[in-house]
Amino acid sequence: MSDDTLTIADRSFHSRLIMGTGGAPSLEVLEQALRLSGTELTTVAMRRINPAARGSVLEVLQRNKIAVLPNTAGCFTAGEAVLTARLAREALGTNWVKLEVVADERTLLPDPIELLEAAETLVDDGFVVLPYTNDDPVLARKLEDVGCAAVMPLGSPIGSGLGIRNPHNFQLIVERAQVPVILDAGAGTASDAALAMELGCAAVMLATAVTRAQQPALMAEAMRHAVDAGRLAHRAGRIPRRFHAEASSPMAGRAELDPEAPAF
Amino acid sequence: MTPPVTATLAIRVNGDPRRVAPGTTLAEVVAELSSAPSGIAAAVNEAVVPRGAWSATALADDDRVEILTAVQGG
Numbered sequence: 001m002s003d004d005t006l007t008i009a010d011r012s013f014h015s016r017l018i019m020g021t022g023g024a025p026s027l028e029v030l031e032q033a034l035r036l037s038g039t040e041l042t043t044v045a046m047r048r049i050n051p052a053a054r055g056s057v058l059e060v061l062q063r064n065k066i067a068v069l070p071n072t073a074g075c076f077t078a079g080e081a082v083l084t085a086r087l088a089r090e091a092l093g094t095n096w097v098k099l100e101v102v103a104d105e106r107t108l109l110p111d112p113i114e115l116l117e118a119a120e121t122l123v124d125d126g127f128v129v130l131p132y133t134n135d136d137p138v139l140a141r142k143l144e145d146v147g148c149a150a151v152m153p154l155g156s157p158i159g160s161g162l163g164i165r166n167p168h169n170f171q172l173i174v175e176r177a178q179v180p181v182i183l184d185a186g187a188g189t190a191s192d193a194a195l196a197m198e199l200g201c202a203a204v205m206l207a208t209a210v211t212r213a214q215q216p217a218l219m220a221e222a223m224r225h226a227v228d229a230g231r232l233a234h235r236a237g238r239i240p241r242r243f244h245a246e247a248s249s250p251m252a253g254r255a256e257l258d259p260e261a262p263a264f
Numbered sequence: 265m266t267p268p269v270t271a272t273l274a275i276r277v278n279g280d281p282r283r284v285a286p287g288t289t290l291a292e293v294v295a296e297l298s299s300a301p302s303g304i305a306a307a308v309n310e311a312v313v314p315r316g317a318w319s320a321t322a323l324a325d326d327d328r329v330e331i332l333t334a335v336q337g338g
Contacts (some may be wrong), residue, residue, distance in 0.1 A: 090314060
C-alpha cells in the first residue's frame, strides 16, 4: 500500500478517506474521530463569525496536520457558491474548494445547471474544484471537461446513510473518468465505504456516518479499515460472480472409500 | 438641506443593522467581532475584500458587510 497514493491536482495523500466535520457533538469527539480515521483532508463550512464561539475547528485540523477543504454547503446558486469559495480562499489560504450547489433543502440534491456554471467559473478563477455531483455519468464527464480536479458523486442523499443506490452508475463514472472519483454522501457504515472503493472510487468522503454514530471514534476507525480493504480488493481484482458452485479443492487424487461403510 | 457632518452611516454587519461614524473602516468593524489573525474573510456588497485592504476600506451608507470564518460542516 505504501506507494498507492491518492493524487488530486498537485497534491498526494496516503489516506483515501476525506472527512467532514459536521454533526459531531463536540470538538473533542470530532478530534478523536479525525485522528482514528487517518484522514489527511477534511472539510469545513464557511459561516458568519460568532464572537461567542469557543474553540475552533481550524485549530483541531492544524493540530493534527490535516489539510482543510472548505465547502460551499448551503449555497443554492452559482453566484452564492462562487462568492463563498472566494471568501474561503481569502480566509483559509487555499484555492481548493469542495463545490456544493444544492437545489433544495429537502433533498439536498445538486442543482446540475448551477453546479456546472459555478465549477467553470471557479476553475477559470484558479480554483482546484471538487464538485459534489449527482451519480450522473454525463454530468460527471461535463464537470471533468470544464477542468474539475475530481468528481464527487453522491451514493444517496446527504445524511441518509442509504449507501450507494446505483452502483452501476458509479461503475460508468469510474470507467470513463480521468480524474479521481470520490464517493460523497450516503455512506452509512463501513461496507458502504468498502463497496465504493471496490467499484473503483479513488477515495470516500463522509461525515454523518462517523459524527452521528453512537461511537464516532470507533466508526472512524472502521471507515479507515473499510476504505483500505476496499482499495486493496479493487487492486487485487475480484473473482467473477458465478451462478453455480466451483470447487476450490481438486477432485483428482481422492481416496477410494466405500460410501456405504461409514466408520461411525 | 445638507446633512450634518456628524451623521452616522447605516450599514449591516452579518445581517444586523448598525450605525457607524463616517470614515469607519472594514478593519474596525471586523475587530469588534474577532481579533483572530487569520481564518476570517470579509465581503462588502458581495465583493471579497482582501485582509490587507481592510484598513483602507472605508464603509459607506447602506453597505452590507459579511464576515465569515470556518465552522464544522460537510
